Amino acid sequence: MQSNDVDLVDRLAMALSGGLLLLGVVGTGLVETFDGPPRGAAPVTNDAGQVVAQPTVDPNVRTALVVGALLVLLAYALYRIAVPRVEAGTERATPETQPGD
Template identity: 60%
Template sequence: MQQHTTIIDKAAMALSGGLLLLGVVVLGIVELLAGKPYGAAPLTNDAGEVIATPMVDPTLRTGLVLAGLLVLALYGGYRLVAPMKDEAAPAQQEITAD
């Protein structure tokens, strides 16, 4: 069985993969290079003053990952309703009746 990828397939894979990689890997490396705090919450001292915040807003990272998952979900829905080309199926031929 041969799988043929269309422009829509390639675009959905590239967009969703790019968004997920950007949100998880790239911005994760940026956070590591920026130093502490590594978590999503800002660091406070005993008096409750904010002493350090994450470099990249966690809402932005979460939004990028969710956008990537949404693209994958929309692509999956498209593949469910799109007709499949079955090249292995025999061609229909007209047969005349007697």
């Protein structure tokens, strides 16, 4: 069984969560990679343990974007639990409910 329905809330959750995740990992990652060492998200240290190069983008900003993406998915999940969706073909006639106008 699968449903192919998406509504505005699905689209918003996908766009916002995906945007944050891709920005936090790929977008800022491109900046970090091509803007000289470090190419990762941690400072470069020499043999004496001294920091010789700091990341261009603060890793806390990047992890915040990733966590934000997860929180969007959580909010979406809570919304879906609170307001379940009736799938096509499974809805029942409910006399108490007036048809929407």
